[in-house]
Structures are given as C-alpha cells and as structure tokens.
Amino acid sequence: MPPALHVKICGFTRIEDVEAAVSAGADMIGLNFVPGSSRRIDVTLARALADAARGRVEIVGVVADLDPPRIEELAREVGLDRVQLHGDELPEVIDTLGPRAFKALRIGSAEDVALAARYGGDLLLVDARVPGQKGGTGVRVDPALVVELARARRLLLAGGLGPDNVAEAVRVVRPWGVDVASGVESAPGVKDERKMRAFVHEARRAALEAAGAADGADDA
Numbered sequence: 001m002p003p004a005l006h007v008k009i010c011g012f013t014r015i016e017d018v019e020a021a022v023s024a025g026a027d028m029i030g031l032n033f034v035p036g037s038s039r040r041i042d043v044t045l046a047r048a049l050a051d052a053a054r055g056r057v058e059i060v061g062v063v064a065d066l067d068p069p070r071i072e073e074l075a076r077e078v079g080l081d082r083v084q085l086h087g088d089e090l091p092e093v094i095d096t097l098g099p100r101a102f103k104a105l106r107i108g109s110a111e112d113v114a115l116a117a118r119y120g121g122d123l124l125l126v127d128a129r130v131p132g133q134k135g136g137t138g139v140r141v142d143p144a145l146v147v148e149l150a151r152a153r154r155l156l157l158a159g160g161l162g163p164d165n166v167a168e169a170v171r172v173v174r175p176w177g178v179d180v181a182s183g184v185e186s187a188p189g190v191k192d193e194r195k196m197r198a199f200v201h202e203a204r205r206a207a208l209e210a211a212g213a214a215d216g217a218d219d220a
C-alpha cells in the first residue's frame with residue numbers, strides 16, 4: 001500500500017543529513033542546482049549524496065531555467081529519479097522531458113493557480129511567490145488558494161513548512177505530498193535531524209488522521 005503522504009526533504013549538502021532523512025522516513029530527497037541558492041551543490045557532491053541515497057528514497061534534482069538537454073545530462077550524471085523545475089519554464093519543457101519532470105509553480109494569487117492547467121506531468125509542486133526569489137524562502141502558500149488544486153492533481157505542497165505547521169497544512173490542503181527545505185535546518189543547507197524526524201512524524205500523523213476522519217464521514 002502506498003504511504004498516506006509523500007514527504008520530500010530538500011537542499012542537502014552533507015551525507016550524514018541524507019542518512020538522517022532516510023532514517024527519519026522521507027520518501028524523496030532534493031538536491032539543489034539553482035544558482036544563487038545557499039543550498040546549491042556541484043555535480044561531484046550531488047553524485048556522492050545520490051549514491052548514498054539510491055534505492056532507498058527517490059532523488060530529485062531542483063533546477064531553474066536550464067535547457068532540456070542540460071537537464072537530461074545532469075539527470076544522467078547524478079542519477080536523478082525526477083527533476084523539479086523551479087524557474088520560469090514553459091509547459092513544453094515538461095512535455096519534452098517526460099514524466100520524470102514536474103513543475104514548481106510559485107503561487108501568490110488565483111491567476112498563478114490557473115497556470116497549473118497548462119502544465120502536464122505526474123506531479124505539480126506549489127511554493128510561495130516571493131518577488132525576486134525562486135524558492136527556499138520559508139514563506140507559506142495561502143492554503144485557500146490551493147485546496148481545489150489538491151483535489152484535481154497530485155500536489156506536492158511546499159513553502160514555509162516545518163514541524164510546527166505541517167500538520168495543519170496537511171489537514172487543510174490534503175496534498176499528495178509535502179516538501180520542506182529551510183524549515184528543518186539549523187543553518188542553510190545544514191539539516192537538523194530532530195526537526196526532520198518531527199516533520200515526517202507530524203505530516204504523516206495528520207495525513208492518517210485526515211484519512212480516518214474521511215472514512216468516518218463516509219460510514220456515517
């Protein structure tokens with residue numbers, strides 16, 4: 001049976017943090033290749049981190065505005081299972097790359113949500129829109145904007161989540177999965193094992209409770 005909720009933890013720079021994320025129960029780890037990000041790593045380190053995680057969790061490469069051939073090359077070099085397009089990529093890029101790619105939409109308004117219909121792919125990630133920044137901001141998405149979208153698509157909810165607020169976000173939005181970068185760190189790119197464990201625990205607990213509540217309502 002698939003897990004009640006998929007958990008992605010993003011922005012690793014250290015092998016020990018990857019090990020801790022796997023043992024905390026994450027389903028996906030994100031490796032960041034976005035210029036300017038404090039979590040950006042080079043291909044050599046990415047390969048070492050991916051090698052440590054392969055077969056135990058899915059390995060996601062986070063990129064922004066790279067050409068599809070370069071994304072495919074990066075995926076091969078590192079051994080990525082999926083790529084997260086976190087820039088201003090057009091819908092055609094997903095079509096070119098196929099089901100391993102998914103778009104990260106920055107959401108600040110209903111107009112941003114409407115763009116989702118243009119993007120195919122197996123998954124869709126929503127993050128907060130923060131002017132001048134691509135992601136990893138620690139800013140939350142307004143749940144009311146994405147509740148409907150979570151009914152229609154496999155939605156990976158990101159943006160400002162952490163151990164203290166992920167349960168409420170899961171209860172309200174009921175996403176396919178949740179994603180966190182800054183909310184489980186002690187410093188940019190340095191993960192905190194206790195925060196990762198608490199995040200996974202709180203997220204899954206809320207998803208199980210929400211599923212139980214929905215079953216109860218069906219039985220009534």
Ligand SMILES: O=C(O)c1ccccc1N[C@@H]1O[C@H](COP(=O)(O)O)[C@@H](O)[C@H]1O
Binds near residue numbers: 038104138161183
């Ligand atoms: O984490 C980053 O530094 C980053 C930089 C550029 C694009 C995406 C980035 N990370 C993604 O941002 C979201 C939310 O992060 P946070 O939890 O609010 O810190 C998440 O999807 C990361 O994959």
